[in-house]
Amino acid sequence: MAGMWTIAKKEIIDHLTSVRFIIIFAVLVILILCSAYEGVQQYFKEGSRMLIPGQSAFLAVFTWGITEKIAVVGSLLGIAIGFAAISQERDSGSLITLLTHPVFRDSVINGKLMAGACALIFASFTAIALALTTVITLTGVAPTGDETARLLTFMGISGLYMIMWLGVSMFFSVVMRDTTSSLLASIITWLISTNLIYSIASLIASIVAPLGGGIITPHRIGWKRHFEVFRAITRFSPTCCYRDVAQSVLGSSFRGGLIIVEPGKPMPAPPSLLECLSQSWPEITVIVVVLVVSFAASYLLFMRQEIR
Amino acid sequence: MSTIIEANNLTKKYGEFTAVDNLSLEVREGEIFGLLGPNGAGKTTTIMMLAGLIDPTSGNAIVAGFDVTREPRKVKAVTGYLHDRFACYDNLTARQNLDFYAQLNDIPKSKRAKRIDSLLEAVGLSRWKDVKVGKFSRGMKQRLGIAQALINEPKIVFLDEPTAGLDPQGTREVRMLIKRLCREEELTVVVTSHILPEVEQLCSRIGIMKDGKLIAVDTFENLVKRLAPEEGIFIRLELNKLDDKLLRSIEDMPGIRSVDRDGNELMIHADHDLREKLAAAIAEAGSLILTMHIVQPRLEEVFLKVYGRGWI
Numbered sequence: 179m180a181g182m183w184t185i186a187k188k189e190i191i192d193h194l195t196s197v198r199f200i201i202i203f204a205v206l207v208i209l210i211l212c213s214a215y216e217g218v219q220q221y222f223k224e225g226s227r228m229l230i231p232g233q234s235a236f237l238a239v240f241t242w243g244i245t246e247k248i249a250v251v252g253s254l255l256g257i258a259i260g261f262a263a264i265s266q267e268r269d270s271g272s273l274i275t276l277l278t279h280p281v282f283r284d285s286v287i288n289g290k291l292m293a294g295a296c297a298l299i300f301a302s303f304t305a306i307a308l309a310l311t312t313v314i315t316l317t318g319v320a321p322t323g324d325e326t327a328r329l330l331t332f333m334g335i336s337g338l339y340m341i342m343w344l345g346v347s348m349f350f351s352v353v354m355r356d357t358t359s360s361l362l363a364s365i366i367t368w369l370i371s372t373n374l375i376y377s378i379a380s381l382i383a384s385i386v387a388p389l390g391g392g393i394i395t396p397h398r399i400g401w402k403r404h405f406e407v408f409r410a411i412t413r414f415s416p417t418c419c420y421r422d423v424a425q426s427v428l429g430s431s432f433r434g435g436l437i438i439v440e441p442g443k444p445m446p447a448p449p450s451l452l453e454c455l456s457q458s459w460p461e462i463t464v465i466v467v468v469l470v471v472s473f474a475a476s477y478l479l480f481m482r483q484e485i486r
Numbered sequence: 487m488s489t490i491i492e493a494n495n496l497t498k499k500y501g502e503f504t505a506v507d508n509l510s511l512e513v514r515e516g517e518i519f520g521l522l523g524p525n526g527a528g529k530t531t532t533i534m535m536l537a538g539l540i541d542p543t544s545g546n547a548i549v550a551g552f553d554v555t556r557e558p559r560k561v562k563a564v565t566g567y568l569h570d571r572f573a574c575y576d577n578l579t580a581r582q583n584l585d586f587y588a589q590l591n592d593i594p595k596s597k598r599a600k601r602i603d604s605l606l607e608a609v610g611l612s613r614w615k616d617v618k619v620g621k622f623s624r625g626m627k628q629r630l631g632i633a634q635a636l637i638n639e640p641k642i643v644f645l646d647e648p649t650a651g652l653d654p655q656g657t658r659e660v661r662m663l664i665k666r667l668c669r670e671e672e673l674t675v676v677v678t679s680h681i682l683p684e685v686e687q688l689c690s691r692i693g694i695m696k697d698g699k700l701i702a703v704d705t706f707e708n709l710v711k712r713l714a715p716e717e718g719i720f721i722r723l724e725l726n727k728l729d730d731k732l733l734r735s736i737e738d739m740p741g742i743r744s745v746d747r748d749g750n751e752l753m754i755h756a757d758h759d760l761r762e763k764l765a766a767a768i769a770e771a772g773s774l775i776l777t778m779h780i781v782q783p784r785l786e787e788v789f790l791k792v793y794g795r796g797w798i
């Protein structure tokens with residue numbers, strides 16, 4: 179792996195000192211802190227009423243906006259790090275200079291992925307840790323062991339989700355002719371994942387399985403079917419998958435997003451963290467597959483590419 | 487002198503298009519070898535293959551003892567390369583850039599600082615070592631590019647149009663730098679150019695490329711000599727007086743191709759050296775020769791005719 183560490187080291191320093199990274203990271207932190215504050219206000223105002231039965235009030239604060247901010251802005255941070263990774267060096271000519279030195283080509287792309295991943299893990303952990311500190315300070319409540327485990331898992335999933343965007347945008351930076359096209363391709367993919375698929379899923383779900391105007395009761399078959407159709411389509415969106423996993427890990431959603439309480443039976447017990455994770459397996463798989471496929475594709479293409 | 491670069495039937499095709507066509511070449515240790523040719527002749531493609539940067543479609547090359555297709559990393563470890571659009575990292579300083587490349591070459595930390603300082607000194611960038619490269623002028627970047635190519639104490643450096651885009655002052659400086667470094671660091675240099683005076687000044691031997699083919703390899707003097715017979719020679723003549731009768735008798739002399747008159751001065755294009763006959767004819771006509779000498783054909787003009795299309 180000649181040169182990989184050298185390249186990774188240089189890239190990490192580049193990222194952490196780049197204006198692009200610092201600005202988006204700052205925006206992410208500010209948004210998350212605002213969400214944490216709002217969540218705490220909600221926690222004080224509504225107490226346990228905002229909760230889904232069985233969910234921890236402490237964790238509910240985190241689902242209040244923070245997840246959404248990472249889903250949207252965190253992904254942008256991943257793109258910001260990745261979209262220029264190869265294409266900018268190719269545009270400027272520094273890629274050829276780099277390759278005239280005795281490095282393996284894999285070291286170049288591996289080093290860049292590794293550096294980007296480190297920067298993103300740093301970003302997601304720092305942002306969430308800051309939010310956690312804020313929540314603990316404002317509420318004066320410390321998380322229990324289970325809550326801590328869930329928060330750590332949430333951090334991991336968030337990091338993974340952001341790294342997935344790094345992979346996707348790096349793929350475009352390898353494939354596209356120049357940096358502008360690469361950024362455009364990443365942004366379009368991002369729009370599709372964060373907005374388009376969600377909208378289409380809602381639309382199709384309400385055509386295929388209309389909810390009707392009546393009072394929604396959990397018994398209604400249409401409601402369940404509506405949800406199934408919606409979920410099946412949103413699986414194509416890593417952002418929706420991330421939302422699902424994050425909410426499930428934070429304990430704010432039962433499978434299918436609704437609790438079916440059979441009349442006369444007691445409330446089902448809330449699932450444990452492991453149960454949550456195994457329920458969310460398809461969604462986690464989607465994120466991992468997108469990451470692995472996009473990275474493998476960029477890797478193979480880059481190894482073969484003519485450098486001029 | 488031993489052979490340090492040996493290319494055999496190197497060919498590079500881009501689809502149907504042949505950028506380099508069956509090129510065989512030998513470069514000797516310690517020489518400055520020039521590849522000369524018009525735009526698109528295949529110079530860059532050739533040296534990129536020699537430096538292990540792109541794979542030839544067929545043929546092979548041994549550079550400093552290593553096969554360029556099988557061991558490109560070893561080739562890169564003992565060569566330096568200055569790309570024709572050289573660029574490094576604008577957000578890093580000159581010193582940081584060189585340090586990065588030094589690390590890629592596994593130069594131990596203890597040696598790095600010294601090597602970088604001496605290189606920056608050699609290319610005249612000492613004063614700018616802590617300035618970000620983004621602020622550098624074209625000429626400064628080019629000099630940094632040369633330093634970068636020398637970071638691993640290479641045996642061979644490939645310089646692709648090292649003076650392109652530089653002003654006359656910068657051009658002269660870079661040429662002098664190349665000559666000096668070649669002497670001091672015991673380098674073999676392969677340099678490409680489409681500017682004749684550049685390779686003439688710099689190179690011990692010159693290869694002329696056109697349409698992907700290497701059409702001639704020799705020293706500058708031999709190239710000129712070889713081309714001279716078909717080109718004839720030019721004789722410049724200045725007389726104290728020149729009448730029409732004398733002019734006509736010179737024009738009618740066998741072996742004269744053309745005569746241009748400018749006052750009492752003549753520029754005579756002849757098949758071969760006719761100075762003796764000219765002197766006799768002039769004496770007979772009662773004129774005196776003030777000056778008479780052979781004008782070396784300007785290589786540009788010769789090459790232009792022989793290799794077609796203007797590209798100087």
Ligand SMILES: Nc1ncnc2c1ncn2[C@@H]1O[C@H](COP(=O)(O)OP(=O)(O)OP(=O)(O)O)[C@@H](O)[C@H]1O
Nearest residue numbers: 484486500505524525526527528529530531532680
């Ligand atoms: N990636 C590529 N795909 C297709 N054709 C290419 C590619 N790279 C180079 N060529 C073609 O190969 C030919 C040789 O190019 P090369 O850059 O080696 O010429 P050169 O002698 O260095 O010219 P210049 O003086 O302009 O630098 C050119 O006609 C060019 O168009």
Ligand SMILES: [Mg+2]
Nearest residue numbers: 529530570646
């Ligand atoms: Mg060229």
